[in-house]
Amino acid sequence: MASKEILLLVLCWGLVVLATTSFGANVTYDHRAVVIGGKRRVLISGSIHYPRSTPEMWPDLIQKSKDGGLDVIETYVFWNLHEPVRNQYNFEGRYDLVKFVKLVAEAGLYVHLRIGPYVCAEWNYGGFPLWLHFIPGIQFRTDNEPFKAEMQRFTAKIVDMMKQEKLYASQGGPIILSQIENEYGNIDSAYGAAGKSYIKWAAGMALSLDTGVPWVMCQQSDAPDPIINTCNGFYCDQFTPNSNNKPKMWTENWSGWFLSFGGAVPYRPVEDLAFAVARFFQRGGTFQNYYMYHGGTNFDRTSGGPFISTSYDYDAPLDEYGLIRQPKWGHLKDLHKAIKLCEAALVATDPTYPSLGPNLEATVYKTGSGLCSAFLANIGTNSDVTVKFNGNSYLLPAWSVSILPDCKNVVFNTAKINSVTLVPSFSRQSLQVAADSSDAIGSGWSYINEPVGISKDDAFTKPGLLEQIKTTADQSDYLWYSLSTNIKADEPLLEDGSKTVLHVQSLGHALHAFINGKLVAFAGSGYGSSSNAKVTVDFPIALAPGKNTFDLLSLTVGLQNYGAFYEKTGAGITGPVQLKGSGNGTNIDLSSQQWTYQTGLKGEELNFPSGSSTQWDSKSTLPKLQPLVWYKTTFDAPAGSEPVAIDFTGMGKGEAWVNGQSIGRYWPTYVSQNGGCTDPCNYRGAYSSNKCLKNCGKPSQSLYHVPRSWLKSSGNTLVLFEEIGGDPTKISFVTKQLGSSLCSHVTDSHPLPVDMWGSDSKIQRKPGPVLSLECPNPNQVISSIKFASFGTPLGTCGSFSRGRCSSARSLSVVRQACVGSKSCSIGVSVNTFGDPCKGVMKSLAVEASCT
Ligand code: GAL
Numbered sequence: 007m008a009s010k011e012i013l014l015l016v017l018c019w020g021l022v023v024l025a026t027t028s029f030g031a032n033v034t035y036d037h038r039a040v041v042i043g044g045k046r047r048v049l050i051s052g053s054i055h056y057p058r059s060t061p062e063m064w065p066d067l068i069q070k071s072k073d074g075g076l077d078v079i080e081t082y083v084f085w086n087l088h089e090p091v092r093n094q095y096n097f098e099g100r101y102d103l104v105k106f107v108k109l110v111a112e113a114g115l116y117v118h119l120r121i122g123p124y125v126c127a128e129w130n131y132g133g134f135p136l137w138l139h140f141i142p143g144i145q146f147r148t149d150n151e152p153f154k155a156e157m158q159r160f161t162a163k164i165v166d167m168m169k170q171e172k173l174y175a176s177q178g179g180p181i182i183l184s185q186i187e188n189e190y191g192n193i194d195s196a197y198g199a200a201g202k203s204y205i206k207w208a209a210g211m212a213l214s215l216d217t218g219v220p221w222v223m224c225q226q227s228d229a230p231d232p233i234i235n236t237c238n239g240f241y242c243d244q245f246t247p248n249s250n251n252k253p254k255m256w257t258e259n260w261s262g263w264f265l266s267f268g269g270a271v272p273y274r275p276v277e278d279l280a281f282a283v284a285r286f287f288q289r290g291g292t293f294q295n296y297y298m299y300h301g302g303t304n305f306d307r308t309s310g311g312p313f314i315s316t317s318y319d320y321d322a323p324l325d326e327y328g329l330i331r332q333p334k335w336g337h338l339k340d341l342h343k344a345i346k347l348c349e350a351a352l353v354a355t356d357p358t359y360p361s362l363g364p365n366l367e368a369t370v371y372k373t374g375s376g377l378c379s380a381f382l383a384n385i386g387t388n389s390d391v392t393v394k395f396n397g398n399s400y401l402l403p404a405w406s407v408s409i410l411p412d413c414k415n416v417v418f419n420t421a422k423i424n425s426v427t428l429v430p431s432f433s434r435q436s437l438q439v440a441a442d443s444s445d446a447i448g449s450g451w452s453y454i455n456e457p458v459g460i461s462k463d464d465a466f467t468k469p470g471l472l473e474q475i476k477t478t479a480d481q482s483d484y485l486w487y488s489l490s491t492n493i494k495a496d497e498p499l500l501e502d503g504s505k506t507v508l509h510v511q512s513l514g515h516a517l518h519a520f521i522n523g524k525l526v527a528f529a530g531s532g533y534g535s536s537s538n539a540k541v542t543v544d545f546p547i548a549l550a551p552g553k554n555t556f557d558l559l560s561l562t563v564g565l566q567n568y569g570a571f572y573e574k575t576g577a578g579i580t581g582p583v584q585l586k587g588s589g590n591g592t593n594i595d596l597s598s599q600q601w602t603y604q605t606g607l608k609g610e611e612l613n614f615p616s617g618s619s620t621q622w623d624s625k626s627t628l629p630k631l632q633p634l635v636w637y638k639t640t641f642d643a644p645a646g647s648e649p650v651a652i653d654f655t656g657m658g659k660g661e662a663w664v665n666g667q668s669i670g671r672y673w674p675t676y677v678s679q680n681g682g683c684t685d686p687c688n689y690r691g692a693y694s695s696n697k698c699l700k701n702c703g704k705p706s707q708s709l710y711h712v713p714r715s716w717l718k719s720s721g722n723t724l725v726l727f728e729e730i731g732g733d734p735t736k737i738s739f740v741t742k743q744l745g746s747s748l749c750s751h752v753t754d755s756h757p758l759p760v761d762m763w764g765s766d767s768k769i770q771r772k773p774g775p776v777l778s779l780e781c782p783n784p785n786q787v788i789s790s791i792k793f794a795s796f797g798t799p800l801g802t803c804g805s806f807s808r809g810r811c812s813s814a815r816s817l818s819v820v821r822q823a824c825v826g827s828k829s830c831s832i833g834v835s836v837n838t839f840g841d842p843c844k845g846v847m848k849s850l851a852v853e854a855s856c857t
Pocket of ligand 1: 189
């Protein structure tokens with residue numbers, strides 16, 4: 007390279023670094039917007055929670071967020087991760103908050119830091135460390151001195167860290183906003199007057215930390231000045247802040263919803279999500295955040311609950327693995343561009359609302375200096391309507407918003423998707439067991455049995471039944487309740503021993519019962535669900551005269567994260583535990599006997615998850631479908647660089663570790679209910695968390711993400727702890743990629759692609775809508791056209807078919823324009839294809855392959 011070029015490169019690089027790392031701006035706000043460096047801004051934000059991915063994934067997630075049109079990344083701060091033991095902090099690896107914030111800054115984006123420190127977030131215990139519970143006299147989230155002292159200490163710790171690293175915008179860093187508390191207004195009435203004074207205190211405490219940037223409280227209509235109260239929900243267009251001096255801000259626009267073990271998979275159609283966003287900006291909003299933009303994975307035991315699944319995909323624009331989800335990502339990207347085209351008008355003035363008619367709304371942002379942007383909404387759910395606005399006609403599909411950056415031309419309609427659809431594909435590989443595997447049983451696996459009942463030295467005995475969370479302090483999911491009791495030979499219960507019933511009542515979340523060392527046959531396990539964690543079981547058991555042992559393994563599946571006084575929600579077998587005779591009415595209550603307790607498993611104590619124990623048995627037959635077994639194998643990473651998941655079909659319930667790192671709880675046997683799914687789902691009309699569900703009657707989650715960076719090319723260790731019974735030889739690896747197939751379907755009434763905005767003024771004849779295709783991977787070209795029809799095509803991506811009307815030229819025109827290119831654009835009009843059916847609304851549907 008010539009030295010001049012090098013110099014230029016160095017110079018450019020210097021400029022980039024300068025441009026991306028120095029924000030150096032005063033952040034304030036007024037009634038219209040957040041004001042950065044003296045300028046009101048329209049800001050599009052998205053949530054990415056740093057511990058739900060890996061530092062290796064962060065740069066790509068942030069870049070894809072930027073490419074999708076985000077200005078801001080929003081994250082909570084997770085207290086329980088950072089301070090697992092009081093006064094012992096951890097900010098390493100996935101917990102490296104400073105690194106995350108700096109990476110966002112390097113990409114040139116801002117940060118909204120939601121410190122909480124209560125976060126909800128479907129996160130274990132709402133983000134509070136469990137030790138908090140044991141501080142004498144503590145009451146959470148109310149006017150309570152011990153609690154306030156801890157909350158202040160942690161909040162100040164985080165603020166100080168950020169200040170030391172100069173990460174606030176006031177210091178030249180990317181953080182433009184911070185949040186204190188989280189949705190307290192939803193539950194504060196339960197705390198009475200103490201709740202009110204707590205919020206005043208929290209506001210004052212936050213302000214005293216002097217971050218130099220504004221604080222927000224979400225869902226807190228009485229947020230004290232100058233704290234901005236913001237809105238969370240599926241829609242926030244009707245929201246107004248509690249003072250005319252504050253901007254209208256939306257901190258959580260739920261891009262989908264979370265999944266629970268036992269539930270169907272929620273999704274939110276992008277037409278509705280885009281509608282919600284457009285409505286918000288239409289009605290005066292200027293800051294909007296997607297919760298989540300990337301949901302990610304609840305590794306380890308971080309999921310809240312109870313019963314939150316390990317996947318936190320959330321149907322977000324970036325999927326759990328970090329791949330773009332199309333057409334969601336692309337349609338929102340177009341929406342963001344459309345909104346930005348209106349930014350100057352939006353921030354300059356308050357809107358006016360000229361009347362359009364019932365269920366219709368026009369909003370105009372017009373300034374004295376000639377700026378004009380408008381939004382036209384049809385909030386009816388049934389009929390498309392043609393409206394007259396400023397003397398022109400506009401067709402507004404039901405439940406849609408059109409955006410007119412110049413008050414005349416439509417650049418975007420929320421119901422008309424220009425973006426491509428990409429159907430992801432999965433490649434399956436069986437577990438590649440290392441060739442030198444020394445196991446004698448040919449399965450590639452070795453194992454260790456976890457003892458039934460008490461096996462650890464720290465077990466203790468107490469009369470009566472103990473609540474689980476207070477007993478385990480959440481050191482483990484598991485708590486053994488064990489009892490050995492003598493049943494006399496003349497005990498009336500034994501008259502018909504085969505019909506004795508063990509009755510157990512537990513606050514949840516799941517329970518496995520072992521009698522005399524054996525898991526009770528058939529129905530030996532009981533589970534609660536996300537709507538009711540409690541477990542009540544009546545197991546038929548066979549008792550023998552003499553000594554009988556009852557080993558009840560009770561387990562938690564993520565601690566409660568939401569609700570007033572949620573931290574008081576108990577778990578475990580609080581009783582009664584009874585033996586009930588058949589027919590003769592006899593009943594022995596075991597509840598107040600001397601129970602022996604063991605927190606956690608022997609294998610946890612001996613660190614089996616690391617795989618390094620000497621006890622692994624590879625010489626005898628591998629136990630299958632047996633409860634309480636640790637399994638281990640060694641494997642090669644699936645080839646390539648695509649994201650990896652393990653398909654746990656064949657296993658029951660447990661936890662898994664790859665090279666010592668927990669990939670989370672697996673539970674492929676928890677199947678969702680059969681009914682209630684709607685796929686596809688009509689996006690028209692108000693969305694709610696159970697409106698659009700898929701995957702009914704199937705396992706809630708069978709695929710579990712293994713971050714690539716946790717894998718070596720060979721010699722990886724996989725350890726499983728199986729509670730109920732499974733066959734580990736059935737598990738397989740899956741890699742996920744954006745499919746090689748891409749589709750698009752554009753009508754002749756679609757707006758021009760947003761990227762062509764402004765170009766039409768240069769073109770004499772106003773071009774019609776355009777269908778654009780682009781291969782998802784940089785080194786691909788469009789290799790074939792699987793389907794193309796201009797006319798009245800039917801179906802969706804993967805199942806398009808010709809309708810009654812179809813231009814005979816469709817395929818040849820599209821082939822000609824696209825095959826051999828990385829991307830192509832085709833005019834969706836009779837000029838391109840001729841008119842196969844006069845007077846009929848037409849569209850072009852294409853499915854293409856990239857290789
Ligand atoms: C909100 C809460 C978030 C998250 C969300 C549901 O109420 O603030 O943290 O829990 O609900 O995903």
